[in-house]
Amino acid sequence: MAGVASTLAKKRALAAGFGTNANAVKYLNQDFHSLRAQSQSQGALFCDHTFAAAPESLGFKDLGRNSPKTRGVTWKRPTELVSSPEFIIGGATRTDICQGGLGDCWLLAAIASLTLNEDVMARVVPSDQDFGDQYAGIFHFQFWQYGEWVDVVIDDRLPVKDGELLFVHSAEGREFWSALLEKAYAKVCGCYEALSGGSTTEGFEDFTGGIAENFDLKNAPPNMFQIVKKALEAGSLLGCSIDITSASDSEAVTRQKLVKGHAYSLTGAVEVGYRGRQEKLIRVRNPWGQVEWTGAWSDGSSEWNSVEGECPNANAEDGEFWMSFTEFMRHYSRIEICTLTPDTILDDSIKHWSVGKFDGTWRKGSTAGGCRNNPYTFWTNPQFVIKLNEEDDDPEDGEEGCSVVLGLIQKNRRKMRKSGEDMHTIGFAIYELPEQFHGQTQVHLDKNFFLSHAQKARSETFINLREVSTRFKLPPGEYLVVPSTYEAHLNGDFCIRVFSEKQSQTIPCDDPVEAELEDEEVADEDVDAGFRGLFTKLAGDDMEISYVELRTILNKIVSKRTDIKTDGFCCETCRVMVNLLDESGNGKLGLGEFATLWKKVQKYLTIYKQNDGDNSGTMSTPEMRVALKSAGFTLNNAIYQMLVCRYAEPDMTMDFDNFVACLMRLEMMFRIFKKLDTEDSGTVQVTLDQWLNIAMV
Secondary structure: OHHHHHHHHHHHHHHOOOOEOOEOEEHHHOOHHHHHHHHHHHOOOOOOOOOOOOHHHHOOOOOOOOOHHHOOOEEEOHHHHOOOOEOOOOOOOHHHOEOOOOOOHHHHHHHHHHOOOHHHHHHHOOOOOOOOOOOOOEEEEEEEEOOEEEEEEEEOOEEEEOOEEOOOEOOOOOEOHHHHHHHHHHHHHOOOHHHOOOOHHHHHHHHHOOEEEEEEHHHOOOOHHHHHHHHHHOOOEEEEEOOOOOHHHOOOEOOOOOEOOOOEEEEEEEEEEEOOEEEEEEEEEOOOOOOOOOOOOOOOOHHHHHEEOOOOOOOOOOOEEEEEHHHHHHHOOEEEEEEOOHHHOOOOOOOOOEEEEEEEEEOOOOOOOOOOOOOOOHHHOOEEEEEEOOOOOOOOOOOOOEEEEEEEEEOOOHHHHHHOOOOOOEEEEEEEOOHHHOOOOOOOOOHHHHHHOOOOEEOOOOEOOOEEEEEEEEOOEEEEEEEEEOOOOOOEEEEEEEEEOOOEEEEEEOOOOEEOOOOOOOOHHHOOHHHHHHHHHHHOOOOOEEHHHHHHHHHHHHOOOOOOOOOOOOHHHHHHHHHHHOOOOOOEEOHHHHHHHHHHHHHHHHHHHHHOOOOOOOEEHHHHHHHHHHOOEEOOHHHHHHHHHHHOOOOOEEOHHHHHHHHHHHHHHHHHHHHHOOOOOOOOOOOHHHHHHHHOO
8 A cells, every 4th residue: 555655646746847857856865965964064974874885785696795806895985095086077078987897888888978968967967066165975966767867865985996996987096976976876776786787778868868779780771871860950869889799809990990899979960962962971979089980081081172062071180080871881880879858958959859758567467468479468468559640841761651769668677686686578569549449548458459450560679678669650640559578477667658750649548447336235125035034044133244144154155166266255355245235334234235245246256257268267367357347347557456466366366255355345445436526526535534434444
């Protein structure tokens, strides 16, 4: 119940504007400014007990307690390492980022890209901190985490071995912003070791809130130049690299001065008139500086003399150079594009993409249906509708349609490495939505739809990365997106994001929460003589049936049946049954009330048998969702997840007594709500006293 309240509180906070970069969520409820002021007033340097200077903050295996790599590690503040530490000297540059004893080069490449964009850098690394007059041993950084910005506080105690920083450090030695940034990111991920291995695109996204794509240039789309050009116009971050084939290739310089295994940035794309034809050129930046391409279109090369019209010539020896797109495609192996969100881009001249984002969960037995290889559970996955209304403005690739980048991120998996978990294998499928479902959001398409309709598109592959993202060009229309893990029944949290060149709309597609409650009340006078005689025999001297007596009666009946499985009705279920029908409030059932209950149990038994597809005597949890509809209850994913958690067996089956308990509880809650909602508005307002009376039923 506390988890439900926490989820609701978080949704309200997001609706109120928390989680934007301008109003970041305080990670672990730590407020940088108040903690700094508190340390200053106490005359003590801040110590962060939520990410202690201790072995568990280093790692759990290779960097675990007593491992060879961590023996002799101590934690020191910059003031203990050098005489005059600085946070940033002369602006952040690539030389501030030298890799240490951790396999997080993917993160360092992303940090290096930060230094190329001052606006993005200022968002991640707040400028209100240094080693000057306000120094109190505390620093903070801001990261995008699955849809919201978080402000992460750390102390400046850094792991040191043999007098040197164990992990990231600056070449200069006195500059500490990169080491502190790495520590803050390690805190968010659980420990330093959790940062080992990853993709630069992951860092791109956590530093910008954008969506990243990775293009293998051996299999690049035919309109790759146009994609790059439009991405630059949209203010995206772009990187490129040349794959290495062996360790000796790393940082090796080719004959024409290109560096293998090295992260470059793409900064420009133009077409120029050249000897009577159009030549596509691309501008590349080597963060090292000095080492530049020496082939055609390089600085000062003869090709520039034959350019017709406007000429973007560059001659400075600054690490930035032009080359033809044809040669670029021949020499380079991959391009990474991070499309930024509109709130990241401050330049009004840049074309903003439309962004939609939603959170979701996969839960074993309820909403974790697996991929299409699982036809009888696939439909239980969360579903989303994308509405694409307008085609792109300038389809220079000759292909008309709506450009869309769809990304599926699984949340918090790095943090779970400590407990032996890792990334799930994830992906998504896209279906063209039939016209009869257009404009509808309160419908969760069932098994029959997916068995009879082919997918229109899908993610390139199911893969065990944090994010799967794919670019599509689709005709205007409405589409259903189904994100899933590859295997069924795996728990996980995710967010799905849709970036589109033109305005689009993304909405969750889920069943409404409603119930068709029949008036099944049986009056005393309508009870037939046979049932009246049975009741007299069962009820005893007081002519009423308590929950204890009800339990004895029901268990005697179900124990004789071989077609249903049950371990018997428990006291709690029988209390709920009595509470639902007890009009007098004395905790017992009279003749008519017991007859009404009997009628309900008979009805639920019929539904249970109808939905036991394999005649096993139990229902599977997907069958349960169908059975609930047969009983008149339509529920959304969140409520269905809770019901499965509460009433299903560990093997994701539902026996008869739990099925009845679930239906009785549902009916009682719906009836209470409808009684309080006198104006049929869909909302009620209750006092604390009323709430406790309801909750304790």
